[in-house]
Each structure stands twice: as structure tokens, then as C-alpha cells.
Amino acid sequence: MAMELSAGDTAWVLASTALVLLMTPGLALFYGGMTRAKSTLNMMMMSFASIAIVSVLWVLYGFSLAFGNSGSAFYGAFDLSGLGSAVGQLTNNGGIYGIPLLAFAGFQLMFAVITPALISGAIADRARFATWCVFVGLWVTIVYFPVAHWVFDFGDKDAAGNITGAGWLAARGVLDFAGGTAVHINAGAAGLALALVLGRRAGFKKNPMRPHSLPLVLLGAGLLWFGWFGFNAGSALGANDTAALALMNTQVATAAAMGGWLLVEKIRDGHPTSLGAASGAVAGLVAITPACAFVAPWAAVVLGVLAGIVCSLAVGLKYKLNYDDSLDVVGVHLVGGIVGCLFIGFFSTTAVNSFGANGIFYGGGAELLGKQALAVIAVISYSFIVTYLLGLLLEKTMGFRVERDAELEGIDLAEHAETAYELEGVSGGGFGGSPALTKTKTSVRSDEEVSA
Amino acid sequence: MRLVTAIIKPFKLDDVKSALEAYGVQGMTVSEASGYGRQRGHTEVYRGAEYTVDLVPKVRLEVLVEDHDADAVVDVIVKSAHTGRIGDGKVWVVPVDSVARVRTGERGPEAL
Numbered sequence: 273m274a275m276e277l278s279a280g281d282t283a284w285v286l287a288s289t290a291l292v293l294l295m296t297p298g299l300a301l302f303y304g305g306m307t308r309a310k311s312t313l314n315m316m317m318m319s320f321a322s323i324a325i326v327s328v329l330w331v332l333y334g335f336s337l338a339f340g341n342s343g344s345a346f347y348g349a350f351d352l353s354g355l356g357s358a359v360g361q362l363t364n365n366g367g368i369y370g371i372p373l374l375a376f377a378g379f380q381l382m383f384a385v386i387t388p389a390l391i392s393g394a395i396a397d398r399a400r401f402a403t404w405c406v407f408v409g410l411w412v413t414i415v416y417f418p419v420a421h422w423v424f425d426f427g428d429k430d431a432a433g434n435i436t437g438a439g440w441l442a443a444r445g446v447l448d449f450a451g452g453t454a455v456h457i458n459a460g461a462a463g464l465a466l467a468l469v470l471g472r473r474a475g476f477k478k479n480p481m482r483p484h485s486l487p488l489v490l491l492g493a494g495l496l497w498f499g500w501f502g503f504n505a506g507s508a509l510g511a512n513d514t515a516a517l518a519l520m521n522t523q524v525a526t527a528a529a530m531g532g533w534l535l536v537e538k539i540r541d542g543h544p545t546s547l548g549a550a551s552g553a554v555a556g557l558v559a560i561t562p563a564c565a566f567v568a569p570w571a572a573v574v575l576g577v578l579a580g581i582v583c584s585l586a587v588g589l590k591y592k593l594n595y596d597d598s599l600d601v602v603g604v605h606l607v608g609g610i611v612g613c614l615f616i617g618f619f620s621t622t623a624v625n626s627f628g629a630n631g632i633f634y635g636g637g638a639e640l641l642g643k644q645a646l647a648v649i650a651v652i653s654y655s656f657i658v659t660y661l662l663g664l665l666l667e668k669t670m671g672f673r674v675e676r677d678a679e680l681e682g683i684d685l686a687e688h689a690e691t692a693y694e695l696e697g698v699s700g701g702g703f704g705g706s707p708a709l710t711k712t713k714t715s716v717r718s719d720e721e722v723s724a
Numbered sequence: 725m726r727l728v729t730a731i732i733k734p735f736k737l738d739d740v741k742s743a744l745e746a747y748g749v750q751g752m753t754v755s756e757a758s759g760y761g762r763q764r765g766h767t768e769v770y771r772g773a774e775y776t777v778d779l780v781p782k783v784r785l786e787v788l789v790e791d792h793d794a795d796a797v798v799d800v801i802v803k804s805a806h807t808g809r810i811g812d813g814k815v816w817v818v819p820v821d822s823v824a825r826v827r828t829g830e831r832g833p834e835a836l
Contacts, residue, residue: 479775537772545771
């Protein structure tokens, strides 16, 4: 923790910020490919809208509400509103870091952007776009900003070493390195709440609603994986050993989770699918997120395999319990986040990170597991209850779900007056005649013309 | 003149097309179709959940022939599209009143 600005640390955090931003368009592709062709644009627009809305709110008051200096244990304050007073300051988050406060604010913004975007997968094909935009603004204000404060704000350390204004989970010593609780469990619980408010799609459980473009899904998963190095290793807020550990753990857990998911599919269904490979990779990324700087790389492999197997089984829950979590936000993000957060209680070791703690397998007893469980339960409860009430309020006032006809015809056309693919049925859109073509003598002639 | 319409398994299209060309059929129209007969669709497992799919993908093939060729053309299609498994498809023949070639205006068998 340098007391003056470190060019190396700052460069890494700035680069990580750009990496994490790319995750949201990556998510848009991941989700967009998974929808049917008639609702691809709406799915992608929900992610892009989150970038637009959250970025503006973050500067106006969001960063301050999450990381403000004079905050309580439950939410920040408005002292950094507008971010004018942040210019020229170093980051103070439980200690001084050698990076500008604005770099930290930019980096954390990208987390705030992707979290509501993650929720959108639970309500594919059926959410009114205007209502979604209002939802994003209100949800980050009353759910994400406070929860980010609980988990990510380690308070301000003054010259005498006193810390003030830390979030209540951070102050208790909950270990969540890059957002297993604030981002993934939060988004997963909110996704479940919205899926319940909006109800099941027409044809749920009757029609397989297969992904319209698996190459897009794989491209999106690849971009998420790439950007996730910024998400996890960037959370070290410096170019250091912790960042390297986080990066390596992220890679191996993701690889192992893909293998775990595909193994389940091969044994259960007979075919390892490309959707399974993409979903398994994301499940691994989610699970390693809280744990990436607290466990040894071999343990990250164990976590990855576990996450791949557990999440692949968890996505089947929606059919048993009858909720339409369309693109498996619950099965991947909520369940994956829980697996990762609780895993820390067993495998965390101070041997790899002196700022961590020892879990059950390293002589630390059950204390850490208890803290982790508390954080998991607190975030699930708060996120689910508040999101459910907010969703219900919007459904009763603005209307959250589109008309049935619009849903069947395709939400892209109904909400955006566009379609993802302009493939006209006849002649690839050239129906109606192309004068140039009729005048050109083509070399290809039918047998009939030759003989005539 | 007769219109022979065949509903066949998509992967059999190449075999049927070659067999018809070998017989001497001058042209055909092929379109993608979906439907079911006595086999009543099938079940498929996706992401751990089982679905019943009623409409199975098929290819619809139409050939215009002279009356005396109709039976032979049906035989050619049935032989070349046959796998012996359920869902092999159907072939039917209907009489055609009139046929015109758009380019020349010829009518009747001349237009085939």
C-alpha cells in the first residue's frame, strides 16, 4: 500500500476497468445468442441500457452511495456526489492505495453496470423496455449501491489508523474478493424475484426454446472470460502477487468448471453441448470470483469442478419448481455465487494471502464459514425481497410484462421496431425485382434453355 | 398430367434427387416442411429437460409428370427414400388440369 501514486498499479487498474466494461457487451452476446431470434435485440438492449443508465447515476450519486466517506455500515453518503471532489485524491479503502480515487470509481462502476445486466437473463422475451430502464435506475439505487457498500467498502483509514464508515459485512471480515455476494448472488436473487413477478413465458416447458445462435453464446462466453481477468485480478487494485494469484485461479477454475458441466451432460444426456461448455465456463468464473485471492490454485481446480457439476444440476430446478428463469441466472449466478462464497470457509488460507483468513481445512475452525454464510443469507434476503417488491410496484404501475401477442410475435419488433436478422423469406430480401440482374446475361443456363 | 408430391426425410433428398434424375425427370420443386404422421413426433432432451416435439423436420418434393410416368416415378421415390424406420414419409399423386410454361406460353405436356 503505497502512500503515493503508483504508475504500475494505476495502469493495471485502468486496463482492468476497460476489461470489465467489455464483459457487459460480452454478456449481451452470451444472453442474446441464447434467446430465440425474435427477441435477441431486446435481450442485448437490456445490457446496453444498463451501461447507459448506471454510468450516469454512478457519477451523480452512485459511487458516493456505495463508497462515500461519511457513510454508515449500511450505505454510503452523498459527499462524493458528482465526483468533483474525488479528482486528485488517492483511493482510501481500508487503507491508502497508490491509485487515483477516480480510477477506483471507474473500476467499480463497471461492476455496478454488469450486475443489473446479469438480472436481465431471467426475464428474456417478455419485459417492457421502458419499465426495464426504470427498474435498472431504481434497483441500483436501493439494492446494488447499498449492497456494494456492505461488501466492498472497507472504510476510510485516517492517519492514526482508525477506520470509519466500513460496510457491515466487510467490517465483520467476510471474504468476498471480487463480488460473489454483491454481484452474483445479488443478481441471481434479483433474477429469481423478477422471474416470479413477470411469470412464465408462453410455451414454457412445452417448447424447448433453443438458443438461436450458439456461436454468439460462445463468443459472449469468451469475452466474459477475457474481461473477467480484469474483474478478479483487477480487484487487487494493484499489479502485485495478489493479482497474479487471482488471475491464475480464475483461469483454472473456469477451465475445470467447463469440464465438470460437460461431464454431467455426457453422463446424464449423452451429449456434451456447446451451451453447456459456455454455461460451465461462466459458472466457474462466478464461483471463483469471491475466492480468487484466498485459495491456492489447486483448490481453485476443486472449486471449478464442484461449481460446474452443481450449477449444471441446478439449472434443472426451474422445471421442477416451475419458475421461468429463462437463461439460468439463478442456476449459474446465484448457485455459483453461493458455492464460491461457502467454499472460502473451507479452503481459504493465509498462506496465499495474509489479508485473508484460514478456513476449516487450514485450522481456522468454522468461524469463517459462519461469516460467509451470514453474508450469503443477508444478500439473498435483501436482494430478493426488495427486488420482488420493486418489480411488483412497476408491474402494477407501468406494467412490466409485454402483451401476449407481442411476446409471441417477437418482442424485438414490438418494443424496438427492429429485428436482429433482416432475412426476407424470398430471394434474401431481393424480392421485388432487381433491374440490374435481369439485364445481365448470366453464364449459368438451365438445360432447358440450352436445348430450346 | 399428374403432380407427384413426396414428403421424405431431409437426409434422403440427395438420394431421391439422383434417382429421379437417373429416371429422366426434368425438374422438381423442393421445400422444407415439418409435420408428423403416425409416429406422432418425438421426444428430445435439452439442458436436462425432456420435450415432446410434434412437428418433425421433413422435405417436401413435387414433380410434374405425364400420366404414364406417374406410377414409375412413385416407385423411384419410394425405393430411394426408404430406410425402413418410422417417419420415412408419404408419396401421393393428384391429377393436374393444366400446365403452362411461363417463358414460352406452351401448354399441356409440352410445358413439362
